[in-house]
Amino acid sequence: DTEVTQTPKHLVMGMTNKKSLKCEQHMGHRAMYWYKQKAKKPPELMFVYSYEKLSINESVPSRFSPECPNSSLLNLHLHALQPEDSALYLCASSQDSGNTIYFGEGSWLTVV
Amino acid sequence: AQSVAQPEDQVNVAEGNPLTVKCTYSVSGNPYLFWYVQYPNRGLQFLLKYITGDNLVKGSYGFEAEFNKSQTSFHLKKPSALVSDSALYFCAVRDMRVTTSGTYKYIFGTGTRLKVLA
Numbered sequence: 182d183t184e185v186t187q188t189p190k191h192l193v194m195g196m197t198n199k200k201s202l203k204c205e206q207h208m209g210h211r212a213m214y215w216y217k218q219k220a221k222k223p224p225e226l227m228f229v230y231s232y233e234k235l236s237i238n239e240s241v242p243s244r245f246s247p248e249c250p251n252s253s254l255l256n257l258h259l260h261a262l263q264p265e266d267s268a269l270y271l272c273a274s275s276q277d278s279g280n281t282i283y284f285g286e287g288s289w290l291t292v293v
Numbered sequence: 294a295q296s297v298a299q300p301e302d303q304v305n306v307a308e309g310n311p312l313t314v315k316c317t318y319s320v321s322g323n324p325y326l327f328w329y330v331q332y333p334n335r336g337l338q339f340l341l342k343y344i345t346g347d348n349l350v351k352g353s354y355g356f357e358a359e360f361n362k363s364q365t366s367f368h369l370k371k372p373s374a375l376v377s378d379s380a381l382y383f384c385a386v387r388d389m390r391v392t393t394s395g396t397y398k399y400i401f402g403t404g405t406r407l408k409v410l411a
Contacts, residue, residue, distance in 0.1 A: 187336075212396070223383055223401035224337065236394035271336055278396040279387065281327065284336040 184208070185285035187272050193291045196262060202288045204255040204272030213255040214273040214282065215247060224271055224284075230255060231278050262292045295320045297386045299402035306374045307410050314369040314405045316384030325387035326367040327399070328358055332380045340382075343367060354378070374409045381406050 185206045194200045204213065212231045216224035229237035230249040238247075244266075246258040255272055269287045297318045306312045318324055325344050329337040341352025348360045358369045369382060384402040391397055 185336075221381065221404065221406075223404055226398060229396050229398075231394065231396050234394075236396040237392060237398065273337075279325070281339055281342055282399060283339055284329075286336040289334075 185272055185274055185283055187270075187285035187288050189288060190286065191289045191291075193293060194259065194262065195293055196264070198262075199258070199260045201259065202257040202270055202272075202290070204257075204285060205253055206274040206283075207253055208274065208276075208283070209252075210274035210276050210283075211252060212275045212278040212280075213249065214271075214275075215245075215255070215257050216271040216273060216284075218269045218271055218287070228257075229278065236278070259290070262290075264292050267291045295386070295388045295390065295400055297384050297400050297402045299382075299384055299405045301405050302403075303406040303408060305408045305410060308376055309373050312371050312374040312378070312407065312409070314382050314384075314407060316367045316369065316402060318365050318367060318384075318386045320386055320389050322389045324367075324389070326358075326360065327385040327387075328352065328356070328367075328369050329383045329385060330354075330380050331383065331404075337383060340369070374407075376409045376411050379407055379409045 188203045215227040218224040227241045228247040233249045244261045248256040271287045273282045273284045275282045327342045328340040331337045343350045343360045351357045382405050388398040
């Protein structure tokens with residue numbers, strides 16, 4: 182089973198709100214990722230956690246704050262976002278950082 | 294520079310005809326190559342990968358891909374297209390440069406929209 186579960190599927194938030202996106206996998210994968218995808222564009226890497234430690238931050242603005250509470254969970258905390266941050270946010274995982282990446286269904290974020 | 298290119302924004306094919314979605318890559322060393330499919334309003338689904346071995350790789354939903362080292366290509370193919378194959382297809386390559394943290398990145402192509410006409 183190659184399942185990555187993301188919640189919520191849809192989120193609408195104001196520019197002053199604080200919200201979180203959640204991701205869970207039970208495949209024993211040790212690398213977890215956050216990607217941002219705009220319509221009809223390829224996914225853009227935001228963060229990579231490897232063995233529960235942040236290993237890549239692609240110069241993402243601090244209004245996005247990742248957290249990896251344990252090896253199965255990955256959160257993305259959102260605060261003071263801008264309308265241009267509206268996008269599909271994809272979580273993914275892989276056995277380790279060099280292996281096949283499996284994506285969740287994504288969370289559609291709209292910032293108003 | 295490590296890169297992957299999908300030269301066609303859109304490919305149209307009639308149902309029942311063979312389909313090809315093109316991908317070329319530029320990496321140093323032996324490439325790790327992947328194909329993903331994205332249906333509307335969904336996440337990316339893994340189709341197949343090439344790491345080593347047979348140049349013809351078989352994947353999900355009847356798709357296959359042919360690795361050609363001399364042409365640095367990894368084209369996705371299917372002998373008989375279905376309307377339900379209509380989706381956005383991404384080719385990806387693992388960046389062979391490992392970061393200082395020992396983590397690999399993946400480089401995605403710009404995507405090719407496949408439209409299968411009934």
